[in-house]
Amino acid sequence: MDKFLFYLGAPILRFINEAGRLALLLIDTLKWLFRRPFRIALVFKHMEEIGVRSLPVVMITATFTGGILALQSYSSFKRFNAESLIGTMVAIALCRELAPVLTGLIVAGRVGSAMAAELGTMRVTEQIDALYTLAVNPVHYLIVPRFIAAFIMMPILTMLADGLGIGGGFLVSTQVYGLNPTVYIRASFNYLEYEDVYSGLIKSAVFGLTIALTGCYKGFYTSGGAEGVGKATTSAVVISMMLILIIDYFMGALFFSV
Amino acid sequence: MQNSRKVKIQIRGLEKSFGEKKVLDGVDLDIYEGESVAVIGASGTGKSVLIKHVIGLLRPDNGMVTVDDINVQDLSGYELQEFMCRFGMLFQGGALFDSMSVFDNVAFPLRERGVRDEDQIRKRVDEMLNLVDMDNSGNLMPSDLSGGMRKRIGLARALAPEPNIMLYDEPTTGLDPVVGGVIDRLIVRTRDRFHVTSITITHDIRSAYRIAHRIAMLYNGKIIKIGTPEEMRSCSIPEVEEFVADRTAHLENNLFQAGNSGFKGGN
Numbered sequence A: 001m002d003k004f005l006f007y008l009g010a011p012i013l014r015f016i017n018e019a020g021r022l023a024l025l026l027i028d029t030l031k032w033l034f035r036r037p038f039r040i041a042l043v044f045k046h047m048e049e050i051g052v053r054s055l056p057v058v059m060i061t062a063t064f065t066g067g068i069l070a071l072q073s074y075s076s077f078k079r080f081n082a083e084s085l086i087g088t089m090v091a092i093a094l095c096r097e098l099a100p101v102l103t104g105l106i107v108a109g110r111v112g113s114a115m116a117a118e119l120g121t122m123r124v125t126e127q128i129d130a131l132y133t134l135a136v137n138p139v140h141y142l143i144v145p146r147f148i149a150a151f152i153m154m155p156i157l158t159m160l161a162d163g164l165g166i167g168g169g170f171l172v173s174t175q176v177y178g179l180n181p182t183v184y185i186r187a188s189f190n191y192l193e194y195e196d197v198y199s200g201l202i203k204s205a206v207f208g209l210t211i212a213l214t215g216c217y218k219g220f221y222t223s224g225g226a227e228g229v230g231k232a233t234t235s236a237v238v239i240s241m242m243l244i245l246i247i248d249y250f251m252g253a254l255f256f257s258v
Numbered sequence B: 001m002q003n004s005r006k007v008k009i010q011i012r013g014l015e016k017s018f019g020e021k022k023v024l025d026g027v028d029l030d031i032y033e034g035e036s037v038a039v040i041g042a043s044g045t046g047k048s049v050l051i052k053h054v055i056g057l058l059r060p061d062n063g064m065v066t067v068d069d070i071n072v073q074d075l076s077g078y079e080l081q082e083f084m085c086r087f088g089m090l091f092q093g094g095a096l097f098d099s100m101s102v103f104d105n106v107a108f109p110l111r112e113r114g115v116r117d118e119d120q121i122r123k124r125v126d127e128m129l130n131l132v133d134m135d136n137s138g139n140l141m142p143s144d145l146s147g148g149m150r151k152r153i154g155l156a157r158a159l160a161p162e163p164n165i166m167l168y169d170e171p172t173t174g175l176d177p178v179v180g181g182v183i184d185r186l187i188v189r190t191r192d193r194f195h196v197t198s199i200t201i202t203h204d205i206r207s208a209y210r211i212a213h214r215i216a217m218l219y220n221g222k223i224i225k226i227g228t229p230e231e232m233r234s235c236s237i238p239e240v241e242e243f244v245a246d247r248t249a250h251l252e253n254n255l256f257q258a259g260n261s262g263f264k265g266g267n
């Protein structure tokens, strides 16, 4: 019985412990967010890194996702003679869900892991301690700029994914199925409401914060040398991907219930 | 040392455990202003842990550390950052920022403390690189450097903003005797010229003799002996005696004998 409680209790305690430390790091980050000096140059550097790392993958994923959406819906929409609505379907599905979530998952894999690896390496080689002894707060210097950069870059990447996905759907519908381009474009944008777009963008900004926070958290508290860095990197990706899908559900429920 | 002098760093009843393992078990140590103290002890006895408490990188389970009568544990946020400006620390592995060139590493604390004049920064960085005998290495990246070079750059970076207290974590370990000697002289020079208070962690007893006013021996989580180099030499506590005896001479002797017998065996 004791053993049973132990096996049940240990993971729960570990989870509470991790969640608590994550929350503390979030509070610390928010506390340092508006303090001087503002490291604008660092924010731009990280924005560039996020862009360079994920842009090609995001572009390819978005285009092909838009394309496959059109391809799959054509056969079913045809049964109702509703081919003209494919554009609407593709645009709404992309803007609300697919573009933000897929972009989030890609950025988690590319950028979240890089953040965990960078900070983890800095931790195990005592560079984070060195920052501290040089009178620079490590959260202020390392985490805040990444946090801001991810917050800004995720919606930008998502907008791009929206556009490219719609483009992919357009290409498939007009070139493969020979739908009328004007009708398709009108269908895409006539029924698309602002809310569809901005709800997706708000979600993506939250995903950005989630990715940066998890990546930085895992890196910041790395221990155990190079092996520890590897573990931190993997678990940063896994955790932020799960968090993205969970947050996506609850934010979706929130947006579309009102 | 002289009791009239002001106590700069006071460590009282410091205890620290990691999990089950008690690393520090009631460390008491006073360090006077302008004094250089070396802490010696075997590998893994908690020497690094001890100085990390002085600088507030680790929090004690029990006991306290005060610096200039300020309790390090009480500070946080901006206050702590302000307070850290008094310190410089040389890390065991140098802890250079991989993403920056040598120049930017040394310039980093200056820029962070609001020096904007690039000419002034360049001058200071060149001066520091010259001090550690690494002229013209500004454009190299840390990955291009050997362990000893990294340490020297780490020293230049720590000294650039003119700290009041220096903490050296094994400054000469892993260096050849010549460079080790250079570093020792640097430490002595900073001590004497800038009146810097310092704690140096080392395994190298010869280096400790050269740089320290007093030497403290850490053993089993406690300071078992503290005294001037002469006092350490004549100390009769076995642990201290063993450490203070010239271990390298002993080793060389052993090796020599092993080599000899091997040679004979071959005959």
Ligand SMILES: Nc1ncnc2c1ncn2[C@@H]1O[C@H](COP(=O)(O)OP(=O)(O)OP(=O)(O)O)[C@@H](O)[C@H]1O
Pocket: B018, B023, B041, B042, B043, B044, B045, B046, B047, B048, B049, B050, B092
């Ligand atoms: N952050 C930490 N978490 C867990 N254990 C630690 C931590 N830091 C140090 N220790 C443990 O404390 C003990 C003392 O470590 P410390 O690094 O102070 O040794 P040291 O005296 O500096 O040795 P060396 O001369 O090899 O550097 C070691 O056994 C180490 O495993």
Ligand SMILES: [Mg+2]
Pocket: B047, B048, B049, B092, B169
């Ligand atoms: Mg050590």
